[in-house]
Amino acid sequence: MPGLPTVDEALAAVLARVERCSATCVATFHEAVGSVLAEEIRADHDHPPFRRSKVDGYAVRSADVSTGSTTLRIACRIAAGTPPGDCIRPGEAARIFTGAAVPDGADAVAMQERCAAAAADDDDGSSVRVEAGAASADNLVPQGAECHRGAVVASPGDVVTPGLVGALNSAGAWRGLVLAPPRVSIVATGSELVPATDVPGPGQIRNSNAPSIFAAVRACGGAVIREATVGDDAEAMREALRNGLDGDLLVVTGGVSVGDFDLVPQLLEELGVTKVLHGVKLQPGKPLWFGVKGGTLVFGLPGNPVSALVNMALFVRPAMAKRMGRAAPRNFRGTLGAPVGKGTWRRKYVPASARDLSGGLDAAPVVTPVAFQGSGDLFGFSRANCLVVVPEDSAPRMAGDPVECVPLFEVMR
Numbered sequence: 001m002p003g004l005p006t007v008d009e010a011l012a013a014v015l016a017r018v019e020r021c022s023a024t025c026v027a028t029f030h031e032a033v034g035s036v037l038a039e040e041i042r043a044d045h046d047h048p049p050f051r052r053s054k055v056d057g058y059a060v061r062s063a064d065v066s067t068g069s070t071t072l073r074i075a076c077r078i079a080a081g082t083p084p085g086d087c088i089r090p091g092e093a094a095r096i097f098t099g100a101a102v103p104d105g106a107d108a109v110a111m112q113e114r115c116a117a118a119a120a121d122d123d124d125g126s127s128v129r130v131e132a133g134a135a136s137a138d139n140l141v142p143q144g145a146e147c148h149r150g151a152v153v154a155s156p157g158d159v160v161t162p163g164l165v166g167a168l169n170s171a172g173a174w175r176g177l178v179l180a181p182p183r184v185s186i187v188a189t190g191s192e193l194v195p196a197t198d199v200p201g202p203g204q205i206r207n208s209n210a211p212s213i214f215a216a217v218r219a220c221g222g223a224v225i226r227e228a229t230v231g232d233d234a235e236a237m238r239e240a241l242r243n244g245l246d247g248d249l250l251v252v253t254g255g256v257s258v259g260d261f262d263l264v265p266q267l268l269e270e271l272g273v274t275k276v277l278h279g280v281k282l283q284p285g286k287p288l289w290f291g292v293k294g295g296t297l298v299f300g301l302p303g304n305p306v307s308a309l310v311n312m313a314l315f316v317r318p319a320m321a322k323r324m325g326r327a328a329p330r331n332f333r334g335t336l337g338a339p340v341g342k343g344t345w346r347r348k349y350v351p352a353s354a355r356d357l358s359g360g361l362d363a364a365p366v367v368t369p370v371a372f373q374g375s376g377d378l379f380g381f382s383r384a385n386c387l388v389v390v391p392e393d394s395a396p397r398m399a400g401d402p403v404e405c406v407p408l409f410e411v412m413r
């Protein structure tokens with residue numbers, strides 16, 4: 001079908017209409033993992049805040065033990081969490097434990113394992129024999145070595161990862177401004193739909209798109225603010241679509257093709273949504289409709305459940321990522337585990353299962369198409385974790401050939 005955009009052209013047209021979200025919200029960082037920071041965070045104190053012992057042992061003056069095996073008087077005992085002990089004087093050591101503050105006067109910590117065994121066990125005793133000596137700065141982390149007070153810990157645009165959550169909390173920042181997650185409305189259309197809780201009557205099917213699209217939105221970091229299911233009735237649809245236009249995204253499923261009951265494109269345009277594209281050289285998912293109204297991105301996805309999810313992965317996910325200030329998941333290279341047929345006039349995406357059977361770090365995972373009956377077959381699709389890209393007009397490919405793959409929605413919780 002000449003005239004339709006390719007997948008790349010359609011994605012470029014979508015992304016050209018997506019602005020990075022400017023709305024922010026205050027979030028507790030550990031609850032907001034995966035979101036993007038919207039403010040600069042500086043450390044409120046040095047880290048470590050004191051000279052920290054890296055080991056269990058004895059804080060010493062290196063000058064006292066520079067000549068090798070030396071016996072020192074134990075002046076005090078300092079556990080992690082207690083204030084530093086008194087300053088030690090020449091000829092003295094402090095019994096110290098990992099994470100404790102090294103006392104003034106000491107400039108090194110001798111590891112317990114390098115001190116005379118009898119003396120090392122003798123916590124309450126009065127002396128320790130430091131067998132191997134210690135050089136200045138041995139086994140201690142200077143105050144502020146990891147981060148100075150006032151230093152930038154994180155900047156706007158940084159993704160909140162578990163490591164950053166730890167660093168922010170160490171810097172005294174347990175909550176702050178992050179970009180707000182995209183607010184998404186979902187409208188499923190179709191007079192044949194009944195909820196999963198019902199047993200379908202003659203001609204009816206269960207509504208799988210509303211929950212699967214909800215799940216995909218969640219997996220992409222969005223917040224579903226409204227969900228509606230309506231029959232192929234212009235009045236009911238208009239009402240649901242109008243209500244759905246107040247968020248950042250409206251995702252509609254069904255009714256976007258060319259049948260008598262495919263009313264969605266016309267209704268959206270009547271509601272003031274400007275059409276950007278309708279139809280893509282893509283299989284499955286050709287009927288995709290996309291438009292904008294103000295700051296709201298509107299996606300009309302085909303009702304076929306697999307087509308809808310493929311469109312979510314190819315278009316809605318990158319759009320949401322750009323809005324969130326994040327990179328979209330990258331395609332990866334796989335090695336075909338079974339042949340795939342030749343390409344046609346539209347780019348094809350074949351549901352497949354990628355498994356790292358090679359065991360090698362550098363080897364591409366083996367990617368095997370799953371048994372799949374077409375764009376209505378959620379049961380086959382549900383066994384896939386990626387899509388193999390079959391380029392337009394490409395030759396058939398054999399097992400062992402390299403292929404480009406699109407990861408499906410990865411959710412780890």
Ligand code: AMP
Nearest residue numbers: 188190207208209210254255302303304
């Ligand atoms: P449509 O795009 O409305 O022509 O629908 C295409 C196919 O997808 C039809 O077989 C519909 O019954 C099916 N379909 C549409 N919406 C849903 C839905 N929410 N859940 C499951 N199947 C659907």
Ligand code: MG
Nearest residue numbers: 190254255303
């Ligand atoms: Mg329909």
